[in-house]
Amino acid sequence: MYVGAVSPADRMIVGKSRAVEHLRQLARRVAQADASIMITGPSGAGKEVLARAIHEESRRASKPFVAINCGAIPADLIESELFGHERGSFTGAHARRIGRFEEANGGTLFLDEIGDMRFDMQVKLLRVLEDRLVTRIGASSAVNVDIRIISATHQNIADAVAQSRFRQDLHFRLGVLPIRVPSLAERTEDVPLLVEHFQNYLAGNGRAHLSKAALDRLEQHEWPGNVRELRNFVERANVLFGGMMIGRNEVEELLGCLGRIELADAAASAARGGTVVPFPANDEAQARVWSGESPINLKELLETMELERIQIALDMAQGVVSEAARLLTLKRTTLIEKMRKYSIGAL
């Protein structure tokens, strides 16, 4: 269907690791069926992203994708939230309310943190899965619903079943198609693409550019918060180092406690052996055509342009000096001399 074009899974699930490529293929495959899917994996790894991609790949794409966090809704409200209620069915039910099952009719219902669902609600959910019928609280008749259920959890549901916290029959029902999303630490080769993705997505006033050394450091990180933590990192880097190129030292500081951070200033950074350099130099001033009306400092302008081109080349070459020299048609030794001149030797 998407021959030669980008499918929703390609667009939404970023990464080049084999694991992510496999997830994209799985998303396209399982989207064709209606069987329930249970997605497991650590928090922030991309379970909801995968669920949305499956929905977008399916025949239900034009219908709603309704997400509900089973762990975040107070226990006494979850039934009304899922099933809805008739007016006057309980104190406070001033008007009729459509529940999430009905809201998702024709589309996909995403039940996040399913492991936190109350035991008595699990029985009711199982009944809906079996009969595809929903009865609002206080209603005398049921409504037919056509929904695909995708659930997700960071817990080990088999353990929850063993401890009688989760019904085994519901586990089987929900997990007809089980999919595991691996942690980011298991696929660090996705880090550069994810950084670029969030840079494009989040770029506000200016983005922080990462040198090769900075990216290498990120790939060594454990990422306990997975892709969500990486996204926060990019946002943080942009706020604190927007318009600059940062190196390993700054990454180290950004991954730790912000209290210790020395805010970026190229000169100060160079003085303490750091790796922050302005990036890129003032584009607008350079692009302006000189009318000759007032004097310019040609030497300074040429140096600024030179510095900017070197930084772009180094960025493109991910810090590999010989590759940057090739892009600039310079000898490697000449480039190294220039990098020394502009204090970008530590990249």
Ligand SMILES: Nc1ncnc2c1ncn2[C@@H]1O[C@H](COP(=O)(O)OP(=O)(O)OP(=O)(O)O)[C@@H](O)[C@H]1O
């Ligand atoms: N492969 C990916 N491509 C692009 N963005 C991603 C990817 N994986 C995760 N994200 C982004 O990372 C953040 C966390 O992802 P998501 O909410 O899907 O994780 P989750 O596993 O459902 O987390 P939780 O268990 O805490 O609900 C979101 O901002 C999401 O857009």
